[in-house]
Amino acid sequence: MKKVALYLATGFEEIEALATVDILRRGDIEVDVVSIEETLEVVGSHKIKVFADKLIKDINLEDYQMIVLPGGMPGTLNLNDSEILKTQILEFYKNKKYIGAICAAPMILGKMKLLVGKEATCYPGVEDNLEGAIYRSDLDVIVAENIITSRGAGTAMKFGLKLVELLEGKEVSDKLTKSLLV
Numbered sequence: 001m002k003k004v005a006l007y008l009a010t011g012f013e014e015i016e017a018l019a020t021v022d023i024l025r026r027g028d029i030e031v032d033v034v035s036i037e038e039t040l041e042v043v044g045s046h047k048i049k050v051f052a053d054k055l056i057k058d059i060n061l062e063d064y065q066m067i068v069l070p071g072g073m074p075g076t077l078n079l080n081d082s083e084i085l086k087t088q089i090l091e092f093y094k095n096k097k098y099i100g101a102i103c104a105a106p107m108i109l110g111k112m113k114l115l116v117g118k119e120a121t122c123y124p125g126v127e128d129n130l131e132g133a134i135y136r137s138d139l140d141v142i143v144a145e146n147i148i149t150s151r152g153a154g155t156a157m158k159f160g161l162k163l164v165e166l167l168e169g170k171e172v173s174d175k176l177t178k179s180l181l182v
Contacts, residue, residue: 013072023160071103118144
């Protein structure tokens with residue numbers, strides 16, 4: 001079974017995180033919600049409390065085929081401040097494993113110079129942080145090699161379905177698309 005680590009920091013965007021987890025799990029993909037905080041309880045940008053499955057210090061990165069970064073503010077800034085997370089992102093990038101980022105979270109990848117020369121999208125207004133990327137505001141989800149970016153809460157279902165497609169195939173993704181009325 002494929003396995004994904006989805007990271008949460010205080011101030012994460014709830015729709016982006018939870019819709020993505022839900023869709024991945026419907027696609028029979030195991031998802032660990034990972035807190036970068038000191039506790040499993042993480043509060044989103046709209047004050048919704050979520051209990052993560054694991055703390056970042058307790059995961060074995062080799063168990064995962066994909067990592068996912070939801071956006072939101074100040075969640076994205078808090079994710080960006082995590083040196084442990086950035087080390088894990090870099091390891092995934094070097095090993096050509098999938099990295100998904102939605103809303104403001106692609107800016108983390110941009111600041112790490114992982115988007116140079118690649119098409120990417122993000123929430124309007126943070127595109128200046130996609131250093132070296134070819135910004136596309138006209139696309140909701142972009143796959144550029146092993147990096148998947150998306151625009152925001154309104155594109156979260158499309159984002160989740162694309163992640164399912166990459167991990168489990170188009171047939172599984174199409175079946176989910178139909179059952180979810182997307």
